Structures are given as structure tokens and as C-alpha cells.
Amino acid sequence: MAKEIKIDAITDMETDFAQWYTDVVKKAELIDYSSVRGCMILRPYGYAIWELIQKELDSKFKQTGHQNVYMPMFIPESLLQKEKDHVEGFAPECAVVTIGGQEQLTERLIVRPTSETLFCDHYANIIESYRDLPKLYNQWCSVVRWEKTTRPFLRTLEFLWQEGHTAHATAEDAEEETIKMLNIYADFFENVLAIPVIKGKKTEREKFSGAMATYAIESMMHDGKALQGGTSHNFGDGFAKAFGIQYTDKNNKLEYVHQTSWGVSTRMIGGIIMVHGDNNGLCLPPNIAPIQLIIIPVAMHKEGVLEKARNIKEQLSSIARVEIDETDKTPGWKYSEAEMKGIPLRLEIGPRDIENNQCVLVRRDTREKYIVSLSNLENEVSGLLIKIQKDLYDKAKKHLDENIVTAKNMEELENIFSVKNVFVKAMYCGDEACEIEIKEKIAVTSRCMPFEFEEISTKCVCCGKEAKNMVVWGKSY
RNA sequence: CUGGGUGUGGCGUAGUUUGGUAGCGCGCUUGCUUCGGGAGUAAGAGGUCGCAAGUUCAAAUCUUGUCACCCAGACCA
Numbered sequence: 001m002a003k004e005i006k007i008d009a010i011t012d013m014e015t016d017f018a019q020w021y022t023d024v025v026k027k028a029e030l031i032d033y034s035s036v037r038g039c040m041i042l043r044p045y046g047y048a049i050w051e052l053i054q055k056e057l058d059s060k061f062k063q064t065g066h067q068n069v070y071m072p073m074f075i076p077e078s079l080l081q082k083e084k085d086h087v088e089g090f091a092p093e094c095a096v097v098t099i100g101g102q103e104q105l106t107e108r109l110i111v112r113p114t115s116e117t118l119f120c121d122h123y124a125n126i127i128e129s130y131r132d133l134p135k136l137y138n139q140w141c142s143v144v145r146w147e148k149t150t151r152p153f154l155r156t157l158e159f160l161w162q163e164g165h166t167a168h169a170t171a172e173d174a175e176e177e178t179i180k181m182l183n184i185y186a187d188f189f190e191n192v193l194a195i196p197v198i199k200g201k202k203t204e205r206e207k208f209s210g211a212m213a214t215y216a217i218e219s220m221m222h223d224g225k226a227l228q229g230g231t232s233h234n235f236g237d238g239f240a241k242a243f244g245i246q247y248t249d250k251n252n253k254l255e256y257v258h259q260t261s262w263g264v265s266t267r268m269i270g271g272i273i274m275v276h277g278d279n280n281g282l283c284l285p286p287n288i289a290p291i292q293l294i295i296i297p298v299a300m301h302k303e304g305v306l307e308k309a310r311n312i313k314e315q316l317s318s319i320a321r322v323e324i325d326e327t328d329k330t331p332g333w334k335y336s337e338a339e340m341k342g343i344p345l346r347l348e349i350g351p352r353d354i355e356n357n358q359c360v361l362v363r364r365d366t367r368e369k370y371i372v373s374l375s376n377l378e379n380e381v382s383g384l385l386i387k388i389q390k391d392l393y394d395k396a397k398k399h400l401d402e403n404i405v406t407a408k409n410m411e412e413l414e415n416i417f418s419v420k421n422v423f424v425k426a427m428y429c430g431d432e433a434c435e436i437e438i439k440e441k442i443a444v445t446s447r448c449m450p451f452e453f454e455e456i457s458t459k460c461v462c463c464g465k466e467a468k469n470m471v472v473w474g475k476s477y
Numbered sequence: 478c479u480g481g482g483u484g485u486g487g488c489g490u491a492g493u494u495u496g497g498u499a500g501c502g503c504g505c506u507u508g509c510u511u512c513g514g515g516a517g518u519a520a521g522a523g524g525u526c527g528c529a530a531g532u533u534c535a536a537a538u539c540u541u542g543u544c545a546c547c548c549a550g551a552c553c554a
Contacts, residue, residue: 018548037545093553114554148478148552161554228554265554299512332514350513360513443550476553 010340012279017223024273025152027340028282038150038157042266045341048290049269050160054140056192056288057162057264060184066136066164071118073141074109079117083242086116089209093145095157111144116210116235116261119165120243127257130169130249134177138164153270154227154477161265167245167257171236174258178234181262182215185230193268194285194393195219195275196400197229198472200448203428205435208261212236218447218472220400221274224421226447226474229271232262270477275396276365282342283364285392286385292320293381294343296334298350300326309349312359312377319382320345339364344388345381365392404472408457409464410441413473417442423474425450427467429460437462438473447472 010027013020025031030046042050058068074097081087090113097109112118123135140162147155164181168174182199189195197217207214211233219229240246240256249255276283286292293316297309309324316322325334331348338346348360361370361380365388372380403422407413416424428434428446438461439445449469460467 016548022547033546035545089553143554145553149548149550151547155553159554231554263554267554296513301512328512330512330514330516332512332516334515335513336515348513352513 010279010281013222013277020277020279021270021274022152024277024281024340028273028342030269030273030282031152033152036157038147040152040156042160045290046269049272049284049288050266052288052290053192053268054162057184057188058140060188061138061162061164064136064180064184066138066166069137069139070141071112071115071122071139073112075112075115075117077108077110079121080110082117082120083210083239086210086239090114090145093147095144095146112141113143113145114261114263115139115141115143115163116165116239117243119261120239120245120259123165123167123257123259124243124245127167127245127247130247133167133169133247133257134173135167136164136177137166138162151270153266153273155267159265159267161263163261163263166260167240168259169247169249169255169257171258174234174236174260178213178215178232178260178262181260182217182230182232185232185262185264186217188264189217189219189229189268190393192285192287193272193275194287194389194396195229195271196393196397198400198423198448198450199452200450200472202231202448203432203435203446203469203471204430205432206446206448208233210235210238212238216448218423218474219271219275220396220403220423220474221271221477222277222399223274224403224423224475226423226476227267227271227274228447228476229268230262230264233260235259235261276392277342280336280367281340283392284342284344286320286344286389289342289344290321291323291341291343292385293322293345293347294334294338295322295324295347295349296331296338297324297326298331298348298353302351304354305349305351308354312347312349312374315377316381319378320385335362339367345384347381363388365395406454406456407461407473408459410438410462413438413461414442417444417475421475423447423472425454425456425470425472426461427456427459428469428471429463429465429467430469431460431463431465434460434462444473444475447474447476 010023011019029043031043032041034041094113095111098105142158142160144158150156166177186197186199189197197219199217202214202216213234214231216231217229218226221227237256237258239259245257246254295309295313297305300306313322313324344364346362353359357374358371361372405416405422405424407424407426435446449471453470
């Protein structure tokens with residue numbers, strides 16, 4: 001069993017979770033701070049994770065018939081103002097361009113905080129007939145929101161994301177699309193990121209500006225706080241009416257389209273860190289790890305060691321993403337480095353191993369060591385990668401399950417959150433006043449109304465009136 | 478935006494109360510010895526003390542302003 005060593009550069013998560021997070025983000029070389037307030041530099045290792053996320057999701061989008069497009073990054077102010085709720089929701093956090101070249105612009109340009117209005121404007125131009133529907137578009141881009149305070153990945157002024165925007169003939173089609181995309185996100189979180197999620201609908205108060213209904217997946221971080229992973233909105237025909245997106249149906253009748261939008265962002269990477277990471281640093285699920293196995297040659301100046309390491313890389317390259325650390329650091333240094341970067345498997349190979357036709361495999365998540373014959377390496381490696389992926393999910397699921405409790409009244413709710421951050425299931429009458437009261441008194445918000453309904457009681461946790469919705473409450477990032 | 482904290486070589490810091498011209502650890506460079514959990518040794522390089530004004534013979538230190546980052550709130554993917 002591996003000896004415990006202390007990596008002094010990373011603050012213990014029990015001591016200061018926020019500081020731990022910042023340390024991991026920096027020490028794992030995911031990002032660097034930039035000279036612009038609230039903006040981060042995604043370094044190669046951090047960007048590689050994003051590229052894998054893109055690759056996985058993009059293929060899912062393509063499989064379900066979506067096409068990628070690219071919209072401009074500027075939105076004329078008048079366009080943003082067409083949908084009332086939407087502009088009210090986003091106006092306070094917009095960056096605005098007022099000068100182009102040396103000239104004052106006649107109309108101000110908003111740097112996109114999201115692109116609904118641009119898609120709508122375009123859809124109004126290209127949709128005429130039921131034959132033009134559905135339109136299933138997606139774009140990968142960055143958006144800008146002038147946030148008050150920022151944290152790497154979780155909240156930055158500019159962030160990378162994908163936004164799907166679709167237009168459908170009927171309300172049913174739009175609702176089906178909304179749920180379909182939510183499920184794609186949920187599967188991605190659980191199977192690729194190894195993050196268990198709660199799927200549900202947002203309350204009126206928490207839904208997207210301009211949406212008829214917002215659905216979301218919520219996940220629990222190691223400190224018990226919630227992170228909204230992905231959202232999927234059903235716009236109904238609200239935007240269509242504001243932008244005049246109409247088509248002629250089979251009966252020669254003019255109808256409004258029904259729209260959806262859905263997105264996930266680099267915030268997910270923050271989720272990966274806070275769900276799987278530990279006091280030794282990042283811990284990546286194999287399915288999203290840019291390097292799945294790192295080979296560390298021991299005594300690599302000795303005859304044959306480096307050659308053997310390179311042979312092994314070749315041998316394993318078809319079943320895993322493999323790198324060798326050939327730097328002239330000492331092995332102990334390399335072990336720690338590999339752990340901070342969360343590389344799922346480490347392979348140690350030295351003169352003694354070569355004599356015995358073996359090597360040492362070490363799991364990042366449990367730090368268990370295995371002595372493995374080189375003749376059976378492929379099987380061992382692929383088996384372990386699968387097992388690590390599964391174990392990380394199971395561990396996160398256990399943490400989630402153990403930290404969901406129920407409350408029947410305000411006193412219970414208050415007592416629970418006075419001890420620690422968890423998810424609390426409680427009934428909700430639907431009146432926004434109750435949601436506001438809970439937020440003011442306990443500083444928690446409604447995360448979602450889960451699809452998996454449980455009748456905790458028949459009365460609202462806040463006002464005690466008749467209640468039929470169950471809400472998951474929690475403190476959110 | 479509100480409240481608290483911090484800015485000194487790449488990183489972490491001492492020095493600030495009581496002004497006197499910047500010290501330490503890590504890292505970096507080169508050589509030699511090392512290499513199975515953050516190696517040893519020798520020699521070296523690297524700092525307009527966040528930025529800008531001001532006070533002073535003299536400012537990292539005092540004054541004012543400003544910027545950035547961190548933490549806790551309010552807002553959000």
C-alpha cells in the first residue's frame with residue numbers, strides 16, 4: 001500500500017474547500033489567471049479535457065440529427081430587446097461595444113451572453129414551410145456575462161459552451177426535444193464524467209429568462225453544495241411570437257414554431273474537480289482523462305529502461321491514451337505530479353521489473369498498487385480503467401445518496417442546513433413567496449423538482465398549505 | 478455591488494508598528510554524483526517591493542487614489 005505523503009502545495013479540502021479548489025485548478029495546470037479580471041487561460045491540459053467533452057457530446061448531437069452552425073458574437077441591442085423577459089434577465093450582465101474603429105456606433109452591439117435572439121432572427125428568415133422543420137442547430141462558442149465575482153470554471157466573464165437551438169412544428173415536438181437533450185446530458189454526466197445527477201424541472205423563479213419551462217441536471221459537490229450541470233429549455237412559442245417565426249402548415253395555415261435551447265459549459269470541469277478530487281489533487285474519470293495512463297521509468301539512465309517504457313507505450317497505444325514522463329525529475333516527483341493531474345493509472349517500470357517481465361500499476365483513485373506481468377498488460381490496463389470509471393461513479397453516487405434528507409417544516413429545514421450542506425427534499429406549494437422566504441431565512445435555493453417524485457408530506461415546507469410539488473433544496477455554486 | 482483579507486524575483490514568504498536603499502525557502506541554469514514516493518553537492522542567474530501621485534535628504538515601510546486576486550454574501554451556465 002502506498003505511503004501517505006503530504007503535498008504541501010495543495011490545501012486540505014477539510015481545512016478550506018475553496019482554497020483546495022483553487023490549489024487543484026492551478027497545480028493540475030488546468031488554467032492560469034489572465035490579465036483580464038475574471039477571465040482565465042485554459043492551459044493545454046485543461047483544454048484537452050474540454051476537447052474530449054466536445055468530441056463526446058458533439059457525436060451525440062450529430063447522432064440525434066443536430067447540425068453545427070456559427071453565429072456572430074455581436075447582437076444589435078434592438079434584437080436583444082425583442083423578448084421582454086429575456087432582455088430583463090440578461091441586460092444587467094452584458095458587455096456592450098460602443099466604439100468601432102474610431103467611430104461611435106449608431107447602434108450599440110451586445111457581446112452575446114447567449115444567442116437565442118440571433119438564432120430567432122435567423123430562423124425568422126429561413127423558416128417558411130412545415131417542410132423547413134424541425135431546425136436542429138447547435139453551436140460551440142464562448143459567451144460573455146459580466147459577473148460580479150468569478151471563480152475558475154464555475155463563473156468567469158467569458159466561458160466556453162455549446163448552445164443548441166431548435167425550432168419545431170408543434171409544442172409536443174419541442175417538449176420531446178427538451179427532454180431528449182436533458183437525457184443526453186444526464187447520460188453524459190453519469191457515464192462519461194462519472195457524476196450522478198438529479199433530473200428535474202426548475203421552479204418558476206429559477207427558470208431561464210424567456211422560457212416556458214426549464215429542465216436541469218443537478219449534481220452534488222464534495223462539500224454538499226449543488227452545481228447545475230446542464231439546462232434544457234422549452235420556449236413554447238414565446239420567442240416565435242416576439243420574432244415572428246411562422247410557417248405554413250399542411251392545411252395552408254400560418255403557425256408559430258415551438259422552440260428549445262439547451263447548453264453545457266466548461267463549468268462541468270469545475271464539477272469534475274469538486275466531485276472526484278481529493279487532497280492529492282485532481283482525479284479524472286478515465287473516459288474524460290486526456291492521459292489515461294502515464295508511464296514513469298525508474299532509473300531511466302540504466303540500460304534498457306527507456307526503451308522498455310517506449311515499447312510499452314506502443315503496446316498500449318491502441319487501448320488507452322498513454323504518455324511517458326521522460327523528464328529528468330526523480331520518480332517520486334513524477335508520482336506526485338501524476339496524482340495532482342489526476343491521471344487515472346500510473347505505470348512504473350524499472351530494472352527490477354524488466355528482469356521479472358513485470359511492471360507496477362497504481363490506481364489514482366485508491367492508490368492501490370498492482371504488480372502485473374507484461375504479457376497480460378493490455379487486459380489489466382483496460383480492466384482497471386473500466387473499474388476506476390465505475391468506482392468513481394459509485395463513490396459519488398454513495399455520497400449523493402448519503403447526503404439527501406427530507407424535511408416537513410421550516411424548523412427541520414433550518415436545523416438540517418445549520419449542520420452542513422446537503423440536499424433536502426421537501427414539499428413546495430408553488431408560491432414564489434415561499435421560495436423567497438426560504439432563501440432569505442436559510443440561504444438555500446430550490447435546485448429542481450425531480451422527475452422521480454416522492455410524497456414527503458402533503459403540505460408546503462414553508463407555509464403549510466396544500467402542496468403537490470417536491471423540490472430539492474440546496475446551497476448552490 | 479456589499480463586507481473581510483492579500484499584493485515584495487516564477488512560487489511561498491520575512492521586513493511595514495518605529496522610513497536608511499531587500500533577506501530566506503522552493504523553483505530556475507551549469508557540472509558531478511543520484512534515481513522503486515517530491516535526491517545530494519558545488520557554482521551561478523534572477524526583484525522599478527501591484528500601479529499612480531504625494532510627504533521626505535531618504536519610501537517596500539507614511540498619506541491619498543487606483544487596479545487585481547482570494548474569501549463570505551446578493552446574481553448566474
